[in-house]
Amino acid sequence: RKEVEQDPGPFNVPEGATVAFNCTYSNSASQSFFWYRQDCRKEPKLLMSVYSSGNEDGRFTAQLNRASQYISLLIRDSKLSDSATYLCVVNRLYNFNKFYFGSGTKLNVKP
Amino acid sequence: AAGVIQSPRHLIKEKRETATLKCYPIPRHDTVYWYQQGPGQDPQFLISFYEKMQSDKGSIPDRFSAQQFSDYHSELNMSSLELGDSALYFCASSSRVANTGELFFGEGSRLTVL
Numbered sequence: 001r002k003e004v005e006q007d008p009g010p011f012n013v014p015e016g017a018t019v020a021f022n023c024t025y026s027n028s029a030s031q032s033f034f035w036y037r038q039d040c041r042k043e044p045k046l047l048m049s050v051y052s053s054g055n056e057d058g059r060f061t062a063q064l065n066r067a068s069q070y071i072s073l074l075i076r077d078s079k080l081s082d083s084a085t086y087l088c089v090v091n092r093l094y095n096f097n098k099f100y101f102g103s104g105t106k107l108n109v110k111p
Numbered sequence: 112a113a114g115v116i117q118s119p120r121h122l123i124k125e126k127r128e129t130a131t132l133k134c135y136p137i138p139r140h141d142t143v144y145w146y147q148q149g150p151g152q153d154p155q156f157l158i159s160f161y162e163k164m165q166s167d168k169g170s171i172p173d174r175f176s177a178q179q180f181s182d183y184h185s186e187l188n189m190s191s192l193e194l195g196d197s198a199l200y201f202c203a204s205s206s207r208v209a210n211t212g213e214l215f216f217g218e219g220s221r222l223t224v225l
Contacts, residue, residue: 032212043201043216044154087153089214096167097142097207099214101153 003027006088006102014110017078021105023088024070030100032091033064035073037084038104044087048073078109113137115217117202123223124192132187132220134202142166143185144214145177146201154201160185161207192224 006023013019025033033050048055050062050071061074071088088102116135124130136143142161146154147170156169160179171177174192179185189196203216 034213036214041199041221043219044214045216046213049213091212091214093207093212096159097161097205097212098156098159098167099144099203099205101156103153 001026002103003100004088004090004102006105008103008105010106010108012108012110013078015078015080017109018074018076019078019107020075021073021086021088021107022070023072023102023105024068025088025090025100026069027090027092027100028066028069029092029094030069030090031093033071034089034091035060035062035071036087036089038087039084044089047086075107078107080109080111083107083109115202115204115215117200117217117220119220120218121221121223123225125225126192126194128192128224129188129190130192130222131189132200132202132222134185134187134204134217136183136185136202136204137206137215138183140183140204140206140215142205142207143179143183144203144205145171145185145187146203148199148201148219149197157187189222192222194224197222197224 035047036044037047038044085104144159145157157171163179199219
C-alpha cells in the first residue's frame with residue numbers, strides 16, 4: 001500500500017466548474033503537506049503548502065485533516081489552464097526529510 | 112531566484128552504455144534528491160544526500176550510483192543501461208531549516224535508451 005493515496009482520475013470538468021481532490025496518507029507522523037502541479041513532461045511545481053488551519057490562494061483552497069489523515073484541494077471556477085496532474089506530497093522531516101508522493105490526479109478542463 | 116539546474120536536458124543512449132546526469136541544487140539547500148518518472152507514473156524516489164552524505168536510498172538499481180560533491184552538485188551515474196531506464200530523471204532540493212520545507216525540482220533530464 002502506498003503511503004499516499006489519490007484518485008488517479010481523470011476528472012473531466014467544464015470551464016467554470018468547481019472540482020475537489022482528496023488524498024489520504026497512512027503515517028500519522030507525517031509533518032508537512034503539499035499539493036504540486038505537474039504538466040505533461042514537465043517538472044512538478046509547488047501549488048500550495050497545506051496547513052491545519054486551511055489555506056486559500058485565489059481560486060485554490062487546501063485543507064488538512066490530521067485526525068482523518070486526509071488532505072483536500074478545491075479548485076473553483078476552473079480554467080482551461082488548470083488542466084494538469086495534481087500530486088499530493090507528504091513530508092516526514094525525521095525520516096531523512098523524505099517526501100512521499102501520491103500517484104497524481106489528472107484534471108481535464110474542457111471548454 | 113536561482114533554481115535547481117539539471118544537465119543534460121535530453122540524452123539518447125544505446126543499451127549497455129553509461130550515462131551521467133548532473134544536478135546543481137538551490138544554494139544553501141542541504142538535501143538533494145533524485146527521482147525517476149516513467150510515463151504515467153508519479154516520481155519514484157531513487158536516492159538522497161544530506162550535506163553531501165547519502166541520507167536515504169529508494170528504488171535505485173545496483174547499476175546506478177550517485178554522489179554529492181564538495182560544491183554541493185550531485186551526479187547520477189547509470190551503467191549497463193536498459194530499455195526500461197528510459198524515463199525523466201528529476202533532481203530536487205530542499206532545506207530542512209526553511210520555513211515551509213517544500214521540494215524544488217529541476218526541469219529534468221529525459222533519458223532515452225535505444
